Structure formats: structure tokens, C-alpha cells
Amino acid sequence: MSVQVSTRVTGALLFEPSPATDERGWFAELYQLRELRAHGWGGEFVRTALSFNAQAGTLRGLHFQRAPHQDAKLVTCVTGAIFDVVADIRPDSPTFGHWDAFELSATNRRAVFLPEGVAHGFLTLSDDATVLYHLGAYYAREAGDGIRWDDPTLAIRWPGQPMTLSAQDQQWGTLTR
DSSP states (O other), X not given: OEEEEOSSSTTOEEEEOOOEEETTEEXXXXXXXXXXXXXXXXOOOOEXXXXXXXXXXXXXXXXXXXXXXXXXXXXXXXXXXXXXXXXXXXXXXXXXXXXXXEEEETTTOOEEEEOTTEEEEEEESSSSEEEEEEESSOOOGGGEEEBOTTOTTTOOOOSSOOSEEOHHHHHOBOTTO
16 A cells, blocks of 8 residues: 655545455555554544445535534545545645545545545546545534535636535535635
8 A cells, every 4th residue: 555645735645555466356455544643643533434426426515524523534435436625724724725636436446534624525427436434523513514616716626517416515605705
């Protein structure tokens, strides 16, 4: 497994698995806690969630939890493919207002680590995309928040227009509110 540090968002990491293959198929690690520790993360994952998305062009995000409920995430796509976005919304971060994106798919088996305090979203690139999340905080409905996917300050270069977007995701404010 190799780890790439995101140059656009401080603390974001891309894990590239190195599968061991044989006649049965393959086995690969998504991440190792010691790698996260080596890159400065001292948290722990407290819950795991799945997101199923039936159609290509489904957009979820950009989501985050406000302090003190900020959560780190480890995200991978177990079926299909997604364009996964990490947006730095931490005012004191040297990469505030920057974003980075990674294609995650069942084929490339990549995983992205997002530190606490960043926003996350994705656009499905295929039908039947299932996204697996390991999360570093319990969900607090009152702390749930978001930023518009088309925020002009972030100016994310999505690979296409969303075909499906929740009413809530259409109503988020901008980074500068």
C-alpha cells in the first residue's frame, strides 16, 4: 500500500492498495492506523456507514459537521465509481478554500482520508455506486451542515452536471455565506 499526501488540502491522504492476488482473487488493505498516526491523525473511527446511489450523476455534498462534532472520514467506493471531493473549509488552515478530488472505484480500490473540519462530497460516475465510510465522530444532527456543490469560491471542477441532487444539498449556503 502506498500513501499520497494531498498537496491541495492539508491532512488529506490517498491510500493506493497493493493487492495480493492468487487463484481465489485478491486481498488488499484500505488503510493502516499506523500510517494515519505517522501523518499526524490521533483520532479513531467510531462508526461505519454505506451510501448506495442508483444512478450515475448523483451528487451528495458538500457535507461536514460543525465543532465540536467534526469528524474525520475514510472513504472508498466498493461498487461502481465516484468523483470524490475534499474541500478545506478550516479558516485557520493554510489550504483554506482549496479542494482536491480523486476518482474512487471498485476497480482502483483507492481510499481517501479526510481530516476533521473539511467538507466532503461526491458525484457518481456510474450506476449502482456504493460508498463505504469509516467516521471519526458520532452523528450529531444539530451539527450537520453543508456548502453548495457549485460554490463560486471553491470553484470545484466537477466532471459533469449532477442529475440527482437532494433538496437539502440544493439549499446549502456558500463558503463565504
